[in-house]
Amino acid sequence: MAATRTSARTAGAGKTASAPSGSNIVEFNREQELEAYRTMLLIRRFEEKSGQMYGMGLIGGFCHLYIGQEAVVVGMQMSAKEGDSVITGYRDHGHMLACGMDPKGVMAELTGRRGGLSKGKGGSMHMFSKDKKFYGGHGIVGAQVSLGTGLAFANQYRGNDNVSMTYFGDGAANQGQVYESFNMAQLWKLPVIYVIENNRYAMGTAVTRASAQADFSKRGLSFNIPGEQVDGMDVRAVKAAAENAIKWCREGNGPYILEMQTYRYRGHSMSDPAKYRTKEEVQRMRDEHDPIEQVRARILKANFATEDDLKQIDAGVRAIVAEAAEFATNDPEPDASELWTDILV
């Protein structure tokens, strides 16, 4: 019985086009530098405010801040086109802002209010926007990897050229379903970029204490999935790598792995004093590799903007964040009747 081969899913197994070699950094023009600066700053200020509001008891439960990792999602999104989707784990606030989701809605979800993106029923780790192609926000470590592979499956099924950008951390990279997904993605040539945000610590466990293969770009080797390590603190490097990977996926070559070498400044969650690393290590990253400071320095050096211009951007961002915080503080809690809605369609 010879089935008709109509799909790359069945025709492509085993074949691998020659993978592109490492991506070269391409200098940003003025607009790109300013866009990156503004978006990264928005995430930074938003997260700082979230931390503050958590301290005030306005945000409860789990709250995982993205501070330090901003260049990853911002650089990726700078290479994406409309239709490309994003899915990630629990450290998701930055991804939502980079996808263009309303900061007020995100913050109100953090405070569990009715104006939150999930009507206050999801919380920090569970927000979604079909409109912005943001598929969550998932609290089970690694679950989003299979789900993101499914988003790519849907793209291929529909015959569009959209790419699924599936983010996970160095910790999730040790979950079994990641490799089940790698296998299917390569077998069927699914358009998915696995963005491994290696921030060096899975909760409190350093990469070297948890990972036999700490070069995460090689985690797809046995499936013939190409991968590269990227300086995830340099938004230009991220964007260049993203462009490479997206092209690879759009052209039907299957999945691609980008290991983003990054760093989170704060603890794993709000209750983590981060005793597993030295203060000096954190300070060194902040001083020498801060993704926002890098852009800022380049902007000033290239005369793309003046200190005053940047102050104005900063003020604009602060105003957005203040407005979000204000909204999230004053918006009422969901009506009690919401307890019983949205369980089934």
Add this chain to the structure above:
Amino acid sequence: MPTNILMPALSPTMEQGKLAKWLKKEGDVIKSGDVLAEIETDKATMEVEAVDEGVLAKILIPDGTDNVAVNTPIAVIAGEGEDASTATAAPAAPMNGAPAKIDDAGGEKPASVAKTASDAPIPASAVPASPEIPEGTAMVTMTVREALRDAMAEEMRRDGDVFVMGEEVAEYQGAYKVTQGLLQEFGPKRVVDTPITEHGFTGLGVGAAFAGLKPIVEFMTFNFSMQAIDQIVNSAAKTLYMSGGQMGCPIVFRGPNGAAARVGAQHSQDFAAWYSAIPGLKVVSPYSAADAKGLLKAAIRDPNPIIFLENEILYGQSFEVPVMDDFVVPIGKARIHRPGKDVTIVSWSIGMTYAIKAAAELEKDGIDAEIIDLRTIRPMDTETILRSVMKTGRCVTVEEGYPQSGVGAEIAARVMEGAFDYLDAPVLRVTGKDVPMPYAANLEKLALPNVGEVVAAVKAVLYR
């Protein structure tokens, strides 16, 4: 001494098969390992190899015979020096050591999927017409397996977003042949063989459903869904709620659930109670072929994640299915299988076979049992149960699952809460025993519910 060749059991649940083709003829010399014949089971065509050596003296069952029971002598091998031409059937071997019959499973004989004209049709199970079937509708006899396949095929024709994926669903035609023919009609884009990777393909299916496709994910058996239960519970069931209603998950997880026959503890578990404990899921478990078809079609159209629990032993059983362009049975509605006034028996899926036989026995004692086929476990049609119990005053539940926190326990609680004043006796549960499923035929039989237990429970609630 001539040796009989017996119809072999080629799968755990096989009770009969078709002798498709003899590859040796009378008079041929047979060596051990020679392929003698091809036998069609309800799942596959298998080759039968000779174990004994000699001359094929006589073929007792000719090519193309349907419904040859397991252990029926099909040919005789004569030893060296024996007169092949005069050999006759050796006396049938005693049935000791024969594959265990599931005595109480299948209240009716599987009907013929008759292909040869000489076969007398075996009547299909008479299931009272569902309220969903208009009076006077023509009926056709088909197996549960065929009904499920037709449901998928019809929905796939209707909606290009529907696809089926799972292990062996395409080229192999389904491990239990439920997806037979789908690959040929819909191609590999929509009938997707996956690697053995339940956690991964379940998550992939859920992701595709988030993106708006309508996957049918087949678990080869629901036992393997435990590998994937995180994606079912945490991703499929909860995301609609966690997204404030934005991100629905239109997906069907289906496959055989519960015990088959002699497949041991890891392959014989009933997940009805497990999945029915989860808000955000619907759990459907049909008994008849008509319900299997109508409910699977409803499940595929439903915008929610559905757990569709089938039963391997029921796959081969035949029932009448209405000939309708679009037969859909609503999820969440129980069906009165047999009206009665003395006691309410609530069951579903394979449990119905015990309930139906028990009701027939009870009738001989003048006890008129009402049988409710629950059909959907979640959302449970409590109203139909309560209405019946208010009439009969007595209730017995029948399920193959475990007693603790079982579906029967849930029904008992609801009856107590909703019809306490109408009860003339405590609700009794007939369940699988509180043990991992044993392999030995006798122990397995003891572990499962049986007709006698249902009869005894009914008599107990009637104080007889």
